[in-house]
Amino acid sequence: MDAGLILDTLERASERCADPAPLIYRRLFELRPEFESLFVMDTDGGVRGSMLTTCFNCILGLIEGSATQHVIISSSRFSHDGYGVPVQDFDLMFIAIRDTFCSLLGPDWTPETDAAWTDLLTGIASIE
Template sequence: MPRAPDPHEPDIVASLERAGELCEDLTPVVYDRLFSEQPEMEVLFWRDQNHQIRGEMLTRVLQAILDFVGERLYSRTLIQSEVVVHEGYDVPPDVFRTFFATVRDSVREVCGDDWRPEWEAAWATTLVDLDWYVTHPDQAMTPA
């Protein structure tokens, strides 16, 4: 049975599209914010001299967010799996869980005065929903 459309999908998509129009590459904005808020994470990127790893990670996160508010074909299990994978990289789950909000805050920053209250509301609800999967990485416990 197809999943009912997420009422927040249009606002999440619109905010990301507007940010994309205003900023050619969100990667430095997101990671500057991340390292400012979580300075202990920067050392984990010591191999990423050309920032390609950061860009690839952000691309996967944005794709996961779009899938999460869209068809939800894979995002729930991807998020749960990545929590476990990132623990292996010494990224604690409580730090991992902040990344989605870091993305939202970066998108809001880039959008500036174009940021809309409905986007804020959509992101707030989506972040709460995403957080469940971050804090419950055991896929056996996930409702069908």
């Protein structure tokens, strides 16, 4: 996986949108409308914000080769089953992040960038 291309995506996306959280959650709820109701108690967006920060830390940790992020993904994958997120749907959050960045980058989202994200997402999906 090309870590440089992932970092480049994060940088370009942040130049275009200071707070991508609403776009990312909108995409997640497009992919799985029934997940929106899981956040009804999150009236101030605090849980969604902290969840997204954890996702970004996982991405950054994985491209740096940190083993800690494997443990966080693995344990979250199973704890989320208890929140009503089936194990196989857990990765939709990372797919929503990828899709949102693809839209934000527009023509700057190259086939190479796409391949780097596919590698990253495949790696995450393989963490049990």
